[in-house]
Amino acid sequence: MNIGQLARQAGVPIDTVRYYERQHLLPTAQRSAGGYRVFSDSDLTRLQFIRRAKALGFSLDEIGELLDLSDQRGQDMAQVRDSAVHKLRDIEQRIDELQRMHAALKQLVDACPGHGGLEQCPILAALTEPRQ
Secondary structure, X not given: OOHHHHHHHHOOOHHHHHHHHHOOOOOOOEEOOOOOEEOOHHHHHHHHHHHHHHHOOOOHXXXXXXXXXXXXXXXXXXXHXXXXXXXXXXXXXXXXXXXXXXXXXXXXXXXXXXXXXXXXXXXXXXXXXOOO
8 A cells, every 4th residue: 555545544644644755654665666665454454553553652763662562572561561550550640730730720729800991810820930
């Protein structure tokens, strides 16, 4: 299949396919006699793997590591699980941070009447007061 067909089937832009190829997440494509990239079903499977891993929050470097592990069939799955556990902890930390941000911003929004002079705005006051 050509790059357009691969991109369409995987649901990504063509530039994304080229980028993943440059980042060595996809193998360098074979070329047709006319110089066009030719991709296989295994390239599509790999691209779908990348998309699913990105949707779970893995970075491209982490995805590269997962792909390397996936390519080593017959190995123990412990490393894959460890990577997923690490990513899960990272996501949980980000959720905690977002919840703290949400609570702080909600408190400021609730304290702001939404009318009157800016010098009385609790949101601006909180943003401009010195940190202790």
